[in-house]
Amino acid sequence: MTKNLRVKSSEYIDETNRISFKFNGKTYHGFKGDTLASALLANDVHLVGRSFKYHRPRGIMTSGSEEPNAIIQINPCTNRTEPNVRATEVEIYEGLEASSQNCWPSVEFDIGGINNFLSPFFPAGFYYKTFMWPASFWEKYEFFIRHSAGLGKSPTSSDPDIYDHRNVHCDVLVVGAGISGILAAKNAAKNNFRTLLVDEKNELGGSTIYENNEFNKIDNKTPSEWLKKEIEELKGIKNLEIKTRTSVAAYHQYNYLLARENLTDHLEAKYKTNKIRQRLLKIRAKKVILATGALERPLIFNNNDRPGIMLSSAIKKYSEFYGVACGNKNVFFTNNDSAYESALSLYNKGINVEAIIDIREQSESKIVKKIKETGIKIYWSHSIVDTAGYKRLNSVSIMKLSNDGTSVTGSKISISCDCLGVAGGWSPAVHLYTQSGSKLKFDEEKKVFLPNQNTSEQISVGSCGGDFKIDEIIKNLNHKLKDNLNIKETNLDNIKVETDQENSKRNIWLLPSDKPLGKTKPFVDYQNDATAKDIKLALREGFRSIEHVKRYTTTGMGTDQGKLGNMHALGIIADTAGVKMGELGTTTFRPPYTPLTFGTIVGRNVGKFFDIFRRTPMNDWHVENKAEFENVGQWKRAWYYPINGETMHQAVQRESKAARESAGILDASTLGKIDIQGSDASEFLNRVYTNAWSKLAIGKCRYGLMLNEDGMVYDDGVTTRLGENHYIMTTTTGGAANVLGKLEDYLQTEWPELDVYLTSVTDHYATASLCGPNSKKILKKIISDLDLSDENFPHMSFKEANIGSIQCRIMRISFTGEHSYEINVQASYGKDLWKKCMEAGQEFNITPYGTETMHLLRAEKGFIIVGQDTDGTMTPIDLQMDWIVSKKKYDFIGKRSLYRSDTMREDRKQLVGLLTDDPNIVLEEGAQIVSELNQSPVEMLGHVTSSYFSPNLNKSIALAVVRGGKDMMGKKLFVPMENKNINVTVANPVFYDQTNERLNAQL
């Protein structure tokens, strides 16, 4: 049986547009304009979920983003499914499906509900305490807990929607479109400030838009009527942009805010396709006006969490805005006048209000008098001591409250009801304010945290600034706008406001029951099931800092970040510890204000756009020839070129042999290239490399090693002198950007007197590295007019030449130990160059090889790779590369560090070669090296840095760093692995052609 609790047509609900949707498998109807929460309430559905720890039945509690209970899964079992959505924020559309979370097998019958009866065993810190038990015990719980844990389900297929990011700049950003936000935006825009007004709801006007209380008048109109006219006038104001369904998630320093604009979530599936679902606005505002309003507080009393117990203000909104009665027999429980406004709203619509229970002794405001006239029974100085009804509230028990508010007396009265509105006063929504770094101050009289110390150009207006009465709001808003925007007049100057609102309030953080606290369940954090009892236990166990109590009890740590109960937690701690709340401080509100989807966070940066990648000019050829690729920094580099179904190992063995036996070709375009010019270029190189550069002749190349100031190897590469004041430096592929940055740093900050100019030209050149005994013949075929004799073009020298009409720079340098050339052409000719080399090399069986073979060939020669054989703790001496460190130069980057006591230690890890006793065993890179097997604890001497099977030597080779390795030549060591110990011998790291015969061979 479904009931209809729709009471009166509302202008925000389109009753001609009937919408059907499913909740927990059952079909319901609502109207266009409903949220899932309002539509469910109209169908008399309160029970929507189970609490996290005790699995207690929970109902819709609020009408907004602060909702702690109605946390649901949208469109389950589809690729658009989304967990942890607040039913109060979902606008319904035809075909919407939603289901409860945190219940198994169903919300009506939930097996975890047994936790409720076991609750004495789930005190504060339960999880921390449980984890202290033997781990094996925990595993037994795991299956059960995973099934009943309430975090929803993530989609299992990829998200079909598009997400977007946009940068937004404005003079004034107004957050919140209630009465304050609208008036602020209007006056800002009219005074030529480029203004952006955002609100998380789909309608402007906040709570004032349905404020029809006869005792509040603005210019003789109800606030609702008056505000509608103001909103109407917003249209057509220049400089004003309004974004609804836009929730500010984060407020960072320097007025940088992130907001999520929701574009299609309220649309039927067929209208969602190919549209942007959500857009992240990255807003930089000169001034921010926070008009985020206030959140109503609940009251903390025994069993205050049953379905049917709601915020009083939410009941009013459902009645006035959505035209829905939340119950047939309504009761209110309050400490201030707000509940009377809600009660009056229901009364005016003919909805039954049974009673109002007020913990105050009396109130004489007009609205209270009005309620008295209606005959609704008011219980002054009374408190609720218990509630009843498992899946839906059916009664409350009340007792007389003692004068000091700490106990109850007299006899118990039971009042039958199906809905209870609680009104505990209002907390300014200062979440965004504190995110910005601004500081709060506790107002001991109003019992609220108020903005106090701004750190950026911002103001808080309306109730988030501490003004709760309509006359105060308008008056203070007017002052603040004039001050902050430096304007002389506003449209607020002559507004006439009448109000009967009073701030009378009796604040009791934890209301007493006739039962002792240990026997009651006064929930402070509904989502995380933290009770006042847990907080008191934490204090008894010695926790004092509010941040510690929060973590220990998990208060405020749910997806709602405790928007409702945090104040009460602080209040209970302050009362129990006997300190003032102002001294206690508050916990930190962290972004996002409400959860964001991953889609919104990543925007367009998905799939191919997840990260930038760079391709060389020859890339197409590699793809066409079925190369496998590896990522090196941002580059896609050809890794190896398998043919006829070869494995990686087979391909690399073949490529490595071919490069030494005849000819190989490598795409070396990714190496970093920095063009260095200026009259001090030589001096500059002298200072940044360990070796000397002044005497390098024009047209010659030299290998250089660059250190950090701490003496550790930073990068390496060959630099060529192109002219008197002109060099081209090559860097490692991955190090290019950092090397340029480091060189610029020194030039700008330490040596500004040097006349040197640096330009990154990495992308300007394509480089083919041709190597092997037949490389010379191949190059000869391509460039007929260049004398390639050793006399004219020796190793480590440079020539400019033409291939046809293409200019090229050729360096005779080698990273393989073979006779080889690096041919550089303008990037756009890269593929042509490569094809020409392949054509010319065909008769020599020229073999393209990738990075893996390059690594293997250089390892055979014992050449290091910075970043593989070094790790930021290796000096050139550790690498046994003393020969490259100039003894004559007075200074270079890192020189002084090479003779610090620590860098001169004999027992530093040093680079050595390792040979396995069994030549067929290839060591694992990263494997540890020891000298004793039966030691405990075993002493680690070092680790393997590079390891390959060498096809040219027909045995396994490895490079390693070993403590004191320099003096261990020939020593037997061990590499212990999981299943075996591998015997190794320390060797010369140059395994192949130790006398460089091949490099110097006459070809």
Place this chain on the structure above:
Amino acid sequence: MFLINCPYCGERDQQEFKAGGEAHIERPKQPTELSDDEWAEYLFMRKNIKGVQFERWNHAHGCRKWFNMVRDTSNDEIKAIYKMGEKPPAQ
């Protein structure tokens, strides 16, 4: 996310910049004359102040110029920005 006023380009978003540690630590002109301790002082010792701190920043995704910033690390207020080689402001 700071808004940084590059002395060469004007106000830009923080993501265009790279922080470069404490400012006004000059590389010794004659490192070889220094004891291990003196060199270590230059090499390793950096302040980490809660409060006003002098820092180096680089407009890495812009003009690539280095400059100095005075920042209060307790609230991230940027108090001054000045070019390399210029004297820090008195206050």
